[in-house]
Amino acid sequence: MRLEYFQMVDRILALDPAARTIRMEGLVPEQSPIFEGHFPGHPILPGVLMIETIAQTGGWLVLATLRFAAMPFLLQVKEAKMRSFVVPGQHLETEARLIHDGSGYAVIEGSISSAGKKVADAEIRYRVVPFPNETLRAQMLETARRIGVPEEYFHAA
Amino acid sequence: MSSTFETVAGIIADTCDIERDKITAESHAINDLGIDSLDFLDVAFAIDKAFGIKMPLEQWTQEVNDSKVSSDEYFVLGNLCANIDKLVAAKSA
Numbered sequence: 001m002r003l004e005y006f007q008m009v010d011r012i013l014a015l016d017p018a019a020r021t022i023r024m025e026g027l028v029p030e031q032s033p034i035f036e037g038h039f040p041g042h043p044i045l046p047g048v049l050m051i052e053t054i055a056q057t058g059g060w061l062v063l064a065t066l067r068f069a070a071m072p073f074l075l076q077v078k079e080a081k082m083r084s085f086v087v088p089g090q091h092l093e094t095e096a097r098l099i100h101d102g103s104g105y106a107v108i109e110g111s112i113s114s115a116g117k118k119v120a121d122a123e124i125r126y127r128v129v130p131f132p133n134e135t136l137r138a139q140m141l142e143t144a145r146r147i148g149v150p151e152e153y154f155h156a157a
Numbered sequence: 158m159s160s161t162f163e164t165v166a167g168i169i170a171d172t173c174d175i176e177r178d179k180i181t182a183e184s185h186a187i188n189d190l191g192i193d194s195l196d197f198l199d200v201a202f203a204i205d206k207a208f209g210i211k212m213p214l215e216q217w218t219q220e221v222n223d224s225k226v227s228s229d230e231y232f233v234l235g236n237l238c239a240n241i242d243k244l245v246a247a248k249s250a
Contacts, residue, residue, distance in 0.1 A: 076195065102205055103214040105198050125198070 001026045003034050003045075008053040009094060012148040015064055020098035022061040024147070026053065028090045035088055045086035050112060050120040051077055058096035058108030058124050060144070064153040065098060065106075068141060072106055072126035080122035090114055096124075104128055161208075161238040161245075168203040169234075172196065182235035187228070210244040 001008055013023040028045055035043035055074050062072040086092065096110035106128050111121035131137040141154060162182055169186070170177040173196050186192045192200065201212055217231045230236055 075198065100202060100205060101211070102198075102202060103211055103216070104218075105202070105214075107202060125202070127198075 001028055003029065003032045003049065006052065006056075007143075008049065008056045009060070009147065012060065013093070015061070015149065015153070017061070017065040017153065020061070020065070021095070022057060022064070023093065023095045024057050024060070026092045026094065028086060028088055028092065030088045032088070043088050045090075047080075047082040047120075050082055050086060051080050051122055051124075053092070053094055053112055054080075054096065054110035054120065054122050055124045055126075057094040058098070058106075058110045059126065060147070060149065061096050061098055061108065062101075062106045062126060062128065063140065063144070064149055065101065066128070067156050068137065068144070068154055069130075069156065070128045071131045071136065071140070072128050074124065075105065075127040076125035078123040078125065080120070082120050084117070084119045086112075086114065086119055092119070099123075102128075161241055162234065164207055165200075165204060165234060165238055165241065168207065169200055172199045172203055180234065182233075182238070184234050185229065186232040186234065186237070188232075204241065208241055208245050210241065210248055212241070212244065 001010060008026060009024040010026045011024065013025055015022045034046065038044065038046050059072045091114060093113045094110065096108045098106065098108050100107040104127065106126045108124050110124060112119050144154065166177060166180040169175055169180055169190065173190070173192050175190055180190065184190050186197060201214055205211055220226045221228045221231065231240065
């Protein structure tokens, strides 16, 4: 994870668009300027970044489901729960399930776990729109390769 | 249609915190009930789930933006319910 660049997930563990599921992992860095302010003497991952982590996990699932034909943007966070602190150096596993692929929007349920214990969960809704430009699409594809999205999901089936 | 309307009106009342009595088949979701685009997506999600359909919102919005149809066609609730009924019928055909 590179918190300053909003890279909240490191690698895909399992991706199955047909089953509408994804699992990912990420390692919270030991050092980050974010921890200097949140909080001095008690560094923990901000809850908003836990939500972002769930949103990115579900976002990759939506992207793969749509074969990168459109981009999901965060629209709504429902029922987010931060169940315990996440600290520097902690290993996280995330998962998401696509519960609705609507017209121009998508809905997922996602969660973060660590050492088998759920630390956060939320329902996330996205507005799904055409990529605003080719620069963003190319960057998303490059990141997709880095985190292990199979090439078969990069283009229309 | 009447049961469709009852379901849709109930969804709108619950989702958008609008008094049920103010919601009629002649109400325009945006112009009369003041539902904004974010709330309308909540309504759309609930309708999709309730009826097991996928309302083609992108297509409808494009048609309205291109002035091919009036927004009344999709956003006056009586018309919206008729379109929902068509989608449900197409699904089970």
